[in-house]
Structure formats: structure tokens, C-alpha cells
Amino acid sequence: MKFNLFNYLFYAIPKHIEDTRAKRFFDLHSNYLALFQETHHYQEARTNFEVIQANIIIKGLMNKKFLENKASLAKKTGLTTLPSYLKHLTYMKNGDDYIALPFFSKTINKHYVIDTKSLADLPYRALRTQKTFSSFYENPFEKYGYKLFDSMFTNWIPVMKSPMGDSMAFVDLEVDTIYIVTDQGTLERAIPYFDQFLEIQNRKHLLDKIKQLVETYYSFDKIKFIDSLFSLGFISFKLYSYLKQEEIKAQRKENKALEKAEKEIKKEIEKEEEDDKDDQKDI
Known part of the structure; x- marks a missing residue:
């Protein structure tokens, strides 16, 4: 069998994720992933990278539910500006935009985060249904790439971008592993250390x-x-x-x-x- 340096490193330095904060969060909240067909497969997360991806989706779904629950109150108070409860959300800054639901477009995110009262009525109220969710769902990892990992959605520490800017390195200190994530949001390489x-x-x-x-x-x-x-x-x-x-x-x-x-x-x-x-x- 042909020797592969990085595959062997992954084999020679196994990392156990059962007791990590990320895995505990996943185990506690993975029921959110059952809410919509598009997120079901994230329940099958096994590796640490897959768990981190799943947790990003979970946090987005938690934000979705939180803001939808605030919609009626926002409508009654006439709230139309960035709500004070932004501090309760996990989000990514994308220019001037707050992306709290990475699986939706910037426009929909604006309605959720800034114009929350609009969620109480159609058409945005329909985003609670499977059919409408499916119509507007976007793969967040393809859409935002490694930027999504360089945000509040993870606890990873950014290290540096590649010379061409087509990938970015992060380190997860809890599992002593370096992750190289592509601009398509996929895992290029996992590099464990400390054998x-x-x-x-x-x-x-x-x-x-x-x-x-x-x-x-x-x-x-x-x-x-x-x-x-x-x-x-x-x-x-x-x-x-x-x-x-x-x-x-x-x-x-x-x-x-x-x-x-x-x-x-x-x-x-x-x-x-x-x-x-x-x-x-x-x-």
C-alpha cells in the first residue's frame, strides 16, 4: 500500500472527541437537526470536523427558533432596528451583515436579525415550514467557505491563510489538531500533533x-x-x-x-x- 503521510499521522495520533465541549454540545442539541430534511444528515457526524460542521448548523437553527419566538413581541413593540438580544445570538459578520442563520441568504438574515417583527407574518412566517425552508436553504459551507469557521460559530483559532487564499488553517486546542479548511468549506487536511x-x-x-x-x-x-x-x-x-x-x-x-x-x-x-x-x- 502506498504510504500517505497525512493519513498515517491521523492513524498514529488518534484523538478522542467524546469528552470535548463540541461533542457534548452536539449530543445535547442534535435533536435540532431532525427539524428539517436538509439538516438530517448532520446527525451522522463522527469525526471532530463533522461535529463542528453539525454544531454550526445547530447554532443556526437555535438562532432561528429564538428569533421566531421573539417575532410577536417585536411586532407589538414595533421593533425595526437591530435588537438588543443580538448578544444572545451566535453569528458571523460578513461585511456589514450579521449572519445568524448561515443556511439562509443575507436578505433573509436581515429580516431575522434586524426586522424581526416581519417573521410574525407571511411570507417570512412560512420559513418555519419544511417546504419553504427547503426552497430557501443554501449549503452554508459552500456559500461562506472557511470564513464560517473564523466566526463565533466555532471555538477554533485561526492560524493563517494559504498563499493563494484558497484555504485557511485553524487549530482546535481541545483536540490538539490543525485543520486546513478550503474556500468551499471542506476539509483539506486534519493534522494531529503530540503522539x-x-x-x-x-x-x-x-x-x-x-x-x-x-x-x-x-x-x-x-x-x-x-x-x-x-x-x-x-x-x-x-x-x-x-x-x-x-x-x-x-x-x-x-x-x-x-x-x-x-x-x-x-x-x-x-x-x-x-x-x-x-x-x-x-x-
Whole structure:
């Protein structure tokens, strides 16, 4: 089987999420996900990243219910400006907009957050039904990408964006894992650190060291990345030795395969050139 550095890291440094705040929140509130067909599948969350995604949806649904319950009061009082209960919401700032329901458009979010009284009447009252919810539901992760994780919806700490800006690195200190999230809101990579053979987990200047490691990750040099994992104190010498040995082997195999492919291509080109010469002689 072909050696894959990041798959092996994930295997070699398992992280248990059962006792994390995120998993406890999920277990306590996952019933919200059963409210609408579009959110059902988030109930199947297994990995920490999937749980974080599910929790973002849950918090959005909790905001939805909270604001809908405030609609009648807002209508009676004639409230038309940003309500004082914004402090009770989880949200993301997107320019001047408050996105409390990431699965709805900016326009609908404005009605929920700023013009809450409008939720008491049609057409916005209909958003409580499955049919209307389905009509206006948008995949929040595709829509907002990694920005959604860099908000109140998660407790992750942003580290840095990729040089091209097409992904962003975060760290979840509760599970000692770095997450690279794409601009499509998908997981590019999960990088756990602190393996079981590491004698001391040195957390001094941890965020600075994580930033250095992520910079190495974005250099796309796996050998350099493995060296950084060890030199920055993220993995034991035992794991470091194995990773480096296997990655060097894997790269040698890959280089040999490339050399073989190049030779075959060269032969095909030479054959085509010979065939062209023969055709010209016949003319």
C-alpha cells in the first residue's frame, strides 16, 4: 500500500472527541437537526470536523427558533432596528451583515436579525415550514467557505491563510489538531500533533510554533514538514524516524515511476518522428 503521510499521522495520533465541549454540545442539541430534511444528515457526524460542521448548523437553527419566538413581541413593540438580544445570538459578520442563520441568504438574515417583527407574518412566517425552508436553504459551507469557521460559530483559532487564499488553517486546542479548511468549506487536511511516544508536550509558545508548522505545510515540501514536526516538538523521535524513512521511500518510488513514464513518452515521440520520416520518404 502506498504510504500517505497525512493519513498515517491521523492513524498514529488518534484523538478522542467524546469528552470535548463540541461533542457534548452536539449530543445535547442534535435533536435540532431532525427539524428539517436538509439538516438530517448532520446527525451522522463522527469525526471532530463533522461535529463542528453539525454544531454550526445547530447554532443556526437555535438562532432561528429564538428569533421566531421573539417575532410577536417585536411586532407589538414595533421593533425595526437591530435588537438588543443580538448578544444572545451566535453569528458571523460578513461585511456589514450579521449572519445568524448561515443556511439562509443575507436578505433573509436581515429580516431575522434586524426586522424581526416581519417573521410574525407571511411570507417570512412560512420559513418555519419544511417546504419553504427547503426552497430557501443554501449549503452554508459552500456559500461562506472557511470564513464560517473564523466566526463565533466555532471555538477554533485561526492560524493563517494559504498563499493563494484558497484555504485557511485553524487549530482546535481541545483536540490538539490543525485543520486546513478550503474556500468551499471542506476539509483539506486534519493534522494531529503530540503522539503517545512524546515524553513532554511542550505548550510554551504553542500558537507561534503552530504558525511555523503551517507555513512549512504551505511550502508543499513533505520532508521539510516532517522535519518541522519534530524540531518544533510536535512528534516523538520514534514517529519522526518512521515518517521520514517512509516518506523518502515513497518519494523515491514516485520519482522512479515518473522517470519510467518520461522514458515511455520519449519513446512514443521518437517513434512518431520516425513514422513521419518514413511517410515523407514515401511521398
